[in-house]
Amino acid sequence: MSYTLSVNGRFHDVDEDGETPLLWVLRDSLSLTGTKYGCGAAQCGACTVHLDGRPARSCSIAVRAAVSAQIVTIEGMDGAEAVALRDAWVKHDVPQCGFCQSGQIMSAIALLRNIKQPTDQDIDLAMSGNLCRCATYTRIRAAIHDAAAKLGTST
Amino acid sequence: MIGGALVVGYAATNPMQAIGAILQGGGDDPEPSAFGPFIRITDDGWVTIVNKQQELGQGIHAGLAAIVAEELDADWNKVRVVDARSNFRAYGVQMTAGSNSIASNWDLMRNAGAAARTMFVEAAAARWGMQSSGVVVRDGVLSHPGSNRTATFAELLADASRQTPPQTPVLKRRQDYRLVGTDRVRRKDSLAKSTGTQIYTQDIQRPDLLVAMVAHSPRFGGKLLRFDASDALKVKGVSHVFAIETGVAVLAETTFAAKRGRDALRIEWDDNEAEMRSSPDLVAYFHDIAAGRTDVEPGSFQSTGQSPEAPFDGDVVEFAFDFPYLAHAPMETLDCVAKVDGWDVAITSGAHLATVDQVQAALTARTVPGRVDIEVIPAGGSFGRRGAMSSDYLVECVRIAKRVEGRSVKLIWSREDDMRSGYFRPMSHHRVWVQVGSDGFPERWRFHSVCQNLLPLAPNFTATEGIADSPNLSTAATVDGKIFTPAFPVIVGFWRSVGNSHTAMVMEHVVDQLARRAGKDPVSYRRFLYQKAGDTRRLAVLDELCARAGWDTPLEAGWARGLAIHQAFGTIVGQVAEVRLLDGRPIVRRVVAVVDCGIAVAPDQIAAQIEGSIGFGLSAALYGAVTLKEGLVQETNFDRYPVLRMNEMPAVETYIVASDNKPTGMGEPGVAPIAPAVANAILALSGTPTQRLPLLNSAMNAGFSIGS
Numbered sequence: 119m120s121y122t123l124s125v126n127g128r129f130h131d132v133d134e135d136g137e138t139p140l141l142w143v144l145r146d147s148l149s150l151t152g153t154k155y156g157c158g159a160a161q162c163g164a165c166t167v168h169l170d171g172r173p174a175r176s177c178s179i180a181v182r183a184a185v186s187a188q189i190v191t192i193e194g195m196d197g198a199e200a201v202a203l204r205d206a207w208v209k210h211d212v213p214q215c216g217f218c219q220s221g222q223i224m225s226a227i228a229l230l231r232n233i234k235q236p237t238d239q240d241i242d243l244a245m246s247g248n249l250c251r252c253a254t255y256t257r258i259r260a261a262i263h264d265a266a267a268k269l270g271t272s273t
Numbered sequence: 274m275i276g277g278a279l280v281v282g283y284a285a286t287n288p289m290q291a292i293g294a295i296l297q298g299g300g301d302d303p304e305p306s307a308f309g310p311f312i313r314i315t316d317d318g319w320v321t322i323v324n325k326q327q328e329l330g331q332g333i334h335a336g337l338a339a340i341v342a343e344e345l346d347a348d349w350n351k352v353r354v355v356d357a358r359s360n361f362r363a364y365g366v367q368m369t370a371g372s373n374s375i376a377s378n379w380d381l382m383r384n385a386g387a388a389a390r391t392m393f394v395e396a397a398a399a400r401w402g403m404q405s406s407g408v409v410v411r412d413g414v415l416s417h418p419g420s421n422r423t424a425t426f427a428e429l430l431a432d433a434s435r436q437t438p439p440q441t442p443v444l445k446r447r448q449d450y451r452l453v454g455t456d457r458v459r460r461k462d463s464l465a466k467s468t469g470t471q472i473y474t475q476d477i478q479r480p481d482l483l484v485a486m487v488a489h490s491p492r493f494g495g496k497l498l499r500f501d502a503s504d505a506l507k508v509k510g511v512s513h514v515f516a517i518e519t520g521v522a523v524l525a526e527t528t529f530a531a532k533r534g535r536d537a538l539r540i541e542w543d544d545n546e547a548e549m550r551s552s553p554d555l556v557a558y559f560h561d562i563a564a565g566r567t568d569v570e571p572g573s574f575q576s577t578g579q580s581p582e583a584p585f586d587g588d589v590v591e592f593a594f595d596f597p598y599l600a601h602a603p604m605e606t607l608d609c610v611a612k613v614d615g616w617d618v619a620i621t622s623g624a625h626l627a628t629v630d631q632v633q634a635a636l637t638a639r640t641v642p643g644r645v646d647i648e649v650i651p652a653g654g655s656f657g658r659r660g661a662m663s664s665d666y667l668v669e670c671v672r673i674a675k676r677v678e679g680r681s682v683k684l685i686w687s688r689e690d691d692m693r694s695g696y697f698r699p700m701s702h703h704r705v706w707v708q709v710g711s712d713g714f715p716e717r718w719r720f721h722s723v724c725q726n727l728l729p730l731a732p733n734f735t736a737t738e739g740i741a742d743s744p745n746l747s748t749a750a751t752v753d754g755k756i757f758t759p760a761f762p763v764i765v766g767f768w769r770s771v772g773n774s775h776t777a778m779v780m781e782h783v784v785d786q787l788a789r790r791a792g793k794d795p796v797s798y799r800r801f802l803y804q805k806a807g808d809t810r811r812l813a814v815l816d817e818l819c820a821r822a823g824w825d826t827p828l829e830a831g832w833a834r835g836l837a838i839h840q841a842f843g844t845i846v847g848q849v850a851e852v853r854l855l856d857g858r859p860i861v862r863r864v865v866a867v868v869d870c871g872i873a874v875a876p877d878q879i880a881a882q883i884e885g886s887i888g889f890g891l892s893a894a895l896y897g898a899v900t901l902k903e904g905l906v907q908e909t910n911f912d913r914y915p916v917l918r919m920n921e922m923p924a925v926e927t928y929i930v931a932s933d934n935k936p937t938g939m940g941e942p943g944v945a946p947i948a949p950a951v952a953n954a955i956l957a958l959s960g961t962p963t964q965r966l967p968l969l970n971s972a973m974n975a976g977f978s979i980g981s
C-alpha cells in the first residue's frame with residue numbers, strides 16, 4: 119500500500135505494508151539511518167523521533183498511524199535547542215559507542231523545548247526512557263544543563 | 274568447544290590451523306605511506322593516524338592517536354583518525370580484548386610517531402644546512418630558534434618522505450609530554466555520534482543488499498529437524514529461505530520483510546542434546562558440585578603453604594556466593610555485512626578481533642585469510658560480545674553470503690536473537706572458608722569455585738582471576754583454591770571484566786565481613802592486609818580513595834559508604850559508594866573512584882570509562898540475570914533484562930593516581946568493584962551480607978536458598 123509521509127519537512131511516498139513500523143520505513147526505505155533499532159519493543163529509546171513535536175518510539179508505531187503526523191528525525195533537527203545540545207554533547211564528549219545518542223538527543227530537544235531550565239528531576243523524567251548501555255548518563259545530564267544555561271543566556 | 278547448534282561447524286577450528294592460515298594471509302599496506310602503516314600526512318598539513326584497534330565506545334581511536342601525535346609533535350587539532358581494515362601484514366595482530374589496546378600498542382605507537390618526527394627533523398636540518406639537534410618540533414611546525422627558520426609538516430613533506438625511517442627512534446621523556454596525559458586528548462567522533470551521521474553496521478545500505486535474519490534453536494544444543502518455508506516465501510520482499518548450520522536463514526529486501534518471513538516459518542527442533550534445565554536446577558547442581566556430590570573433579574588454581582588441604586580448625590567462617598548468567602546486551606544488536614565473490618570475501622562489521630574474524634571467515638568460505646577483507650567500523654557497544662573467538666555472528670553472515678554469491682548480505686539479529694545467543698558471563702558459585710586467627714585476620718583460606726570455562730582448550734583461569742593474586746590473602750599461611758569446571762551446552766563468553774565481575778565481589782565482600790567480625794574498620798583492616806602483602810600501589814589507592822570520599826566524615830542518617838578495591842588487567846580501581854535503602858532497594862547516589870592505570874594517556878576518557886563501568890556494573894549488581902526455564906532464555910528484551918536508567922545513575926567522581934609506569938587497561942577494570950562497594954554499604958546499613966546477585970528483581974532469586 120502507498121502512504122505519504124511528512125518527514126523532516128518533506129513529503130515522501132512509500133509503498134509499505136501498513137503494519138510496518140515507522141522505524142524500518144525511515145531506515146530502509148528513506149535511508150534515514152540516524153534513527154536506530156535497539157529493541158523493537160518501546161524499551162530503549164534508540165529509535166526516538168518527533169511526531170508533531172513530541173518524542174515517540176518509531177519502532178512501535180505502524181506506518182499507517184504516522185501518515186498525518188509531522189515526523190522529524192535526528193537528520194532533520196534544527197533550531198536553538200538542537201544546536202545548543204549538539205554543541206554541549208561534543209563539548210562534554212558524551213558519546214561512547216554512540217548508538218543510543220540520536221535517541222538521547224531527540225528526547226533532550228523535546229525536554230528543552232518544554233522546560234527551559236530543567237531540574238535534575240525533570241531530566242530523570244524526560245530521559246529515563248532512553249537506555250544507554252555505555253552508561254553515559256552523567257555526561258548527558260551535564261550536557262543538558264550546559265545547553266540550557268547557554269540558551270538561557272543567549273535569549 | 275562446548276557442543277551446540279550455535280557452534281556447530283566452527284568447532285573444528287583449532288588454533289594451529291588458524292595461525293598457519295593467517296601467516297599466509299594479509300595483503301600489502303592498503304595505502305602505502307613513507308611514514309609507515311599508521312601515519313599518513315598530506316600536503317594540507319593534516320595527519321591521519323590509522324587506528325588498528327576497534328572502536329566500540331572506549332575511545333581507543335583517540336588514545337592511540339594521541340600517543341602517535343605526542344611523539345610526532347603533531348598539531349592535535351589537525352589530526353584525524355581512520356579505522357584500519359583487517360591487514361595482518363600491515364598492522365600485525367588486530368585484536369581488541371583484555372583492555373590491552375593502549376598497553377599493547379604503547380611502544381608501537383610511540384615508535385611510529387617518533388620515527389616520523391625524526392624524518393621531518395632530518396629533512397629540515399638538511400634543507401637548512403645544520404645539525405638536526407638544533408631543530409625543534411611543536412604542533413606540526415619545525416623551527417630553528419637560532420636562525421628564526423620555520424617550516425610546517427606540509428612544506429617539508431616531500432623531503433621528509435625521502436628520509437630513511439630510523440630503526441630505533443629516540444623517544445620523548447615523560448616530563449616533555451604536552452598532549453598525552455592532558456585533557457586535550459578528546460574523542461574525534463563526538464560530532465558524528467551526536468548528529469546521527471556515524472555509520473554502524475546496521476546502517477549499511479547497498480543497491481544489491483539483502484537483509485538476512487536467522488531462526489536459531491531456542492535452546493542451547495538444539496538442532497534443526499525440519500522446517501516449512503511456504504508461508505515465509507509468501508511474504509512480500511522475501512527472496513530466499515534456506516537452512517544453514519545455525520538454523521534457518523530468511524533473506525529479504527528489507528529488514529521488516531525478513532523479520533516477517535522469519536516469523537512465518539514453521540520449524541521443528543531436535544532437543545535431544547539440548548540443555549533442558551532451569552536456572553534453579555543449575556544453581557542446585559553447582560551447589561552439589563562445590564560440595565563434591567557430583568562427578569565433576571576439581572582442579573587446583575592455588576595451593577600455597579604447608580598442607581593447604583588439611584581440615585581447618587578453630588574459628589572457621591564459611592561464605593557462599595551465587596552469580597547468574599549475564600548478557601552483554603550492546604545497544605547495537607549483533608550484525609554483519611558480507612559478500613562472497615569466488616575466492617574473495619568482503620566484510621563490513623564492528624569486528625572486535627579482526628585477525629581472528631578474518632581467519633574464521635576464510636575457513637567458513639573455504640578461502641585464505643588474505644582474500645578476506647574486513648572493513649572494521651565502530652560498533653554500537655560490545656562489552657566482549659563481538660569478541661567471541663568463534664566469530665559466531667560474522668561466520669553466520671559469511672555462510673549466508675556464500676549461498677547467494679555475488680550479493681551483499683546484511684545479517685541483523687533482533688534484540689531477542691542477541692539475548693538468546695549465549696556467550697554469557699558464566700554463572701558461578703563460590704564457597705569460601707576462612708580460618709580466622711586470634712587477631713581477626715585470616716590464617717587459612719579455602720575456595721571451591723564452580724564455573725564453566727570460557728576457553729575450551731585452556732585451563733579455567735578466568736573463573737578465578739582476581740583471587741590468586743589478591744593481597745587479601747596475605748596473612749594466610751595456606752591457601753587451597755579448587756576450581757570445578759562443569760561442561761554443558763549453555764555458551765559462555767567474555768563479558769566486560771570477565772572473571773573479575775564475580776571474583777571482586779567474593780574477595781571484597783568477604784573482607785568487609787571479616788573486618789566486621791574482627792570489630793575493625795574495613796579501611797584499617799585492608800591497610801593491614803596490603804602492608805603485609807607489600808602492595809604499595811593498592812595502599813596509595815586506598816589512601817587517596819579515603820581522602821577523596823571523605824571516609825572518616827559522617828553521612829546523614831540512613832546513608833552508608835561501602836568501599837571496594839580490585840586489580841584487573843594491570844589497573845587498580847578503588848570505589849566508595851554512598852548508599853541508602855528505600856523499602857529494601859539500594860539507592861546509590863555518589864561513587865568516588867580512584868584509578869592507578871600507569872601513565873594516564875587520555876584522562877577524560879579514563880573518567881568516561883569509569884563512569885560507564887560503574888553504570889554497567891551497577892546494572893548487573895541490581896538487575897542483571899539471564900535465567901533459563903526448561904532451557905529457554907527468559908530475559909529476551911530490556912523489559913525483563915533491565916539496564917540502569919538515567920534516574921538510577923549515581924554521580925561519579927574519578928581521580929587518577931600519578932604514575933610513571935607503563936599504561937594498563939581501562940575498558941574493564943572499573944566494572945568489578947561496584948558490586949562489592951554497594952554490598953559493603955548494605956552490610957554497614959543493615960548488617961546483612963549479600964550472598965547472591967542481582968540484588969533485585971530476578972528469577973534467579975526464586976526457588977532456591979543458599980546452603981541447599
Ligand code: FES
Binds near residue numbers: 154155156160175176
Ligand atoms: S528500538 Fe524503539 S524503543 Fe528500542
Ligand code: FES
Binds near residue numbers: 214217218250254
Ligand atoms: S553511548 Fe553506547 S549505548 Fe549510549
